[in-house]
Amino acid sequence: MNNNTSLIWNIVLTLAVAVLFFLHFSSKPSADAGVAADGNVVPGRRTVYVQVDSLLKNYDFFKDTRKELENKNFQLENELNTKGRSLQNEVAFFQQKAQTMTPEQARSTEAQLMKKQQDLVAYRDQSAQALGMEEAKKNEELYKNIRSYIDKYNKENGYEYVLGYSLGGGILFANPSLDVTQKIIDGLNKEYKGSNKSAAADSTKKK
Template identity: 90%
Template sequence: MNNNTSLIWNIVLSLAVAVLFFLHFSGKPSADSGSVADGNVVAGRKTVYVQVDSLLKNYEFFKDTRKELENKNFQLENELNTKGRSLQNEVAFFQQKAQTMTPEQARSTEAQLMKKQQDLMAYRDQSAQALGQEEAKKNEELYKNIRSYIDKYNKENGYEFVLGYSLGGGILFANPSLDVTQKILDGLNKEYKSDGKPAAADSTKKK
């Protein structure tokens, strides 16, 4: 898995932890919403944040999925290299024997080698596309896992915003007391360990 893949996961996770609550809770009035009548902010909204990089690094589903995709990519590369070397050997052998072949034999052998090359390129493209589709499905599953768990988690806490905090992101400072990364991570890993699937968003089971 390359750097672009890691960037995709970061983007997916940031959307999962930030957008959900902005859309779902931002329109709800808060009893302790801030007031600026006298020029001072009083009692802000219930806002917490999740450290995106830390959550990715320690979420078992992400680690297992990344390892699985990396292994498949490694196996594909090895397979393509093996097939490529085999074809190169055939080409080299043909070049050595071409002078002893009739024109018809040479044309036939050359056409066969070209067909093998085309087939190998097509196989490479199809395999890469299939791996990319599998990665996209895993990205979607990651998003659903986190969204489902945070939705359930918030029923017990009533936050209005859950922000995604990452180095170089839009949030320049975050108070450590508002960090719920470990709580979210513990819940996600507990669910993943139990059955490998996200719990339903409407579950009432206490963590």
């Protein structure tokens, strides 16, 4: 069941494998200079980076989404456990009373119990699939939010590259002065807070 709520691992892999958010503005190269690995100035290259792990850890949308999915998974597991114990009790009761039943009654009861078991398995699979689809949708929304804000942020700053920096990723070193993680986090959380207020206002109006 936990595989269907692995949002944090799925999205980290999604961002880490991609390694970078690639934003290239070819129409108007910047006159500002970047710094190469050997310390030499490279004209026309403005690059910053975002720490992916820190971004996810501090992005309120991600934290809320992870908590929501974990709660749904927990509720589903409890529901399945309750239904499973109830079915086990019915089976145990049937086994105790089977000798007092006619063959026809025993076959009928056994068929009913098998049907309940099949229904429970089907419900488990359908619920897990629905939860997995919801998780995938949230993953997509998360990536869309991040990419959309970085696009917006970059229009105001004109960077040629906004790299995704993560431990074990393709970037082995990043100058701390080029780290814009906190600015991206602040901007994302501000937009998320605003969207929540708008949603709450719309809900109030509908009532």
